[in-house]
Amino acid sequence: MRRERNTKLVDLFALTGWSKGELARLVNRRAAGMGHPQLATDTSRVRRWLEDGECPRDPVPRVLAALFTERLGRVVTSEDLGLTGRPRHHVPAVPEELPWSTKRTVDALTEFTGMDLMLNRRGFVGTGFALVAGPVLVTNFDRWLGAGKSAPTGPAAAPPPRAGTFGTRAVYAPIDSGPVGAEEVAALEHAVTVFRAWDANRGGGLQRKAVVGQLNEVGNLLTAENPAQVRRRLWAVAANLSVLAGWMSHDVGLDPTAQNYFVIGAHAAREAGDLPRAAEALSRAARQMVHLGRPRDALALIDLAQRTAGDRATPTTRAMFHTVEAWAQAALGQAAECRRTLGLAERAFTGSQPQDDPDWIGFFDSADLHGMQALVYRTLADSDPSAVRPAQEHAQKAMELRALGHQRSQTFDLISLASAYLLDGQPDAGAQYARMAIRSTREVSSHRTWDRLGEMQKLTGRYKDVPEVRSLHEEIADGGGLQGPAAPA
Numbered sequence: 001m002r003r004e005r006n007t008k009l010v011d012l013f014a015l016t017g018w019s020k021g022e023l024a025r026l027v028n029r030r031a032a033g034m035g036h037p038q039l040a041t042d043t044s045r046v047r048r049w050l051e052d053g054e055c056p057r058d059p060v061p062r063v064l065a066a067l068f069t070e071r072l073g074r075v076v077t078s079e080d081l082g083l084t085g086r087p088r089h090h091v092p093a094v095p096e097e098l099p100w101s102t103k104r105t106v107d108a109l110t111e112f113t114g115m116d117l118m119l120n121r122r123g124f125v126g127t128g129f130a131l132v133a134g135p136v137l138v139t140n141f142d143r144w145l146g147a148g149k150s151a152p153t154g155p156a157a158a159p160p161p162r163a164g165t166f167g168t169r170a171v172y173a174p175i176d177s178g179p180v181g182a183e184e185v186a187a188l189e190h191a192v193t194v195f196r197a198w199d200a201n202r203g204g205g206l207q208r209k210a211v212v213g214q215l216n217e218v219g220n221l222l223t224a225e226n227p228a229q230v231r232r233r234l235w236a237v238a239a240n241l242s243v244l245a246g247w248m249s250h251d252v253g254l255d256p257t258a259q260n261y262f263v264i265g266a267h268a269a270r271e272a273g274d275l276p277r278a279a280e281a282l283s284r285a286a287r288q289m290v291h292l293g294r295p296r297d298a299l300a301l302i303d304l305a306q307r308t309a310g311d312r313a314t315p316t317t318r319a320m321f322h323t324v325e326a327w328a329q330a331a332l333g334q335a336a337e338c339r340r341t342l343g344l345a346e347r348a349f350t351g352s353q354p355q356d357d358p359d360w361i362g363f364f365d366s367a368d369l370h371g372m373q374a375l376v377y378r379t380l381a382d383s384d385p386s387a388v389r390p391a392q393e394h395a396q397k398a399m400e401l402r403a404l405g406h407q408r409s410q411t412f413d414l415i416s417l418a419s420a421y422l423l424d425g426q427p428d429a430g431a432q433y434a435r436m437a438i439r440s441t442r443e444v445s446s447h448r449t450w451d452r453l454g455e456m457q458k459l460t461g462r463y464k465d466v467p468e469v470r471s472l473h474e475e476i477a478d479g480g481g482l483q484g485p486a487a488p489a
Helices: 007-016 020-033 043-051 060-072 102-121 134-148 182-202 208-221 228-251 255-271 275-291 295-312 315-331 335-350 366-380 385-401 407-423 427-441 447-463 467-477
Strands: none
Touching: 007 043, 007 060, 020 043, 020 060, 060 102, 102 208, 102 228, 102 255, 182 208, 182 228, 182 407, 208 228, 228 255, 228 275, 228 447, 255 275, 275 295, 275 315, 295 315, 315 335, 315 366, 335 366, 366 385, 366 407, 385 407, 407 427, 407 447, 427 447, 427 467, 447 467
């Protein structure tokens, strides 16, 4: 009986420009390089993969994923190619079958990071695939939320499959992983702290590859048998690294890649039994949506994050959620709702007990609260002029409170302040802080800062008769086409 055609593989194959014969030759050559010289793929075999939905045996799915990743310049996994045994209908990047099983989460983690590292080695940046948004993303996670109420809690979680059962590992992880001890896990936890500090100060561009590589290794460790407590800590490390990899990817403009890491991070947090951590991953995706001009999607995601965390969220976490919600409302011009939500953020933050907060919310301190309020009011000022003065006040307060080692956040404070002064009819003050922002931006590896400078540049157009602002406008335009100081890594 004729099988169903593999529409996923057909669609991606069409993008490559290969002929069936070319793909067959490439598969044989790559397989031989991986230690499988006996493989003899031909044109008719490729046709059966495409038209008859035939699923080739290992190592062919891994080989195809590597070839398509290189050809298309973005991460392509065996699941993207419809070669995992699951339904092959063309579906968005975020899968419909939620929650993932433990094995599927490890598969996604190791394969996606491995392909991401492959792109880095060959000089690609991985921007060529679509961002999932709207009802597809939110509905999928909403299903996951319901199942998440019975999320694994560490000791009760099922052990992962035994090492060696993950067919994708040989592409990028030739060293087998064995059990790890508490000291090794502690070293991994410390590495997360170091990477976070670097990201906060210098942006995501310079250390993103290191974070992805570390995450890939943690994924490999999760394929081994480990005591329940060690396994739970490993999943927590995987969640933290996934979210950080996502944030760094977003910071350098790799937004579809970022979204995939946020999804993986949410599932890893669920495996660790930490629903508030999963919710914080969703809140990062919400912030990404506002930045990309999709505030309604952001509101749906942050609502889901709040429901996911529920009463497990600390006051600090709830305050952070409210600021993201307020930013989305400001982008929609919902002035009354925005101010009400900021009030909720302030009230929640007054109940913060830092000693009770998890380490992953440590970035959200008084300075960040004021910085987010400045950003929210500056965004609202586009539709409500009365928001200009609060934007200035909160930006000034944020800069006073910023600790050393948070240069990227300070850069955003400067951009918010400069924009607020330009909106307030004070071009001289706006130009002064804008120049400070430009100098600071050139010292961090963050495309997001240049995106925000681009938004600020639009405000200078009304002051072209002011020499100081006119030269500022030209200086921003000469900043490399609003490109960051370093290529994404």
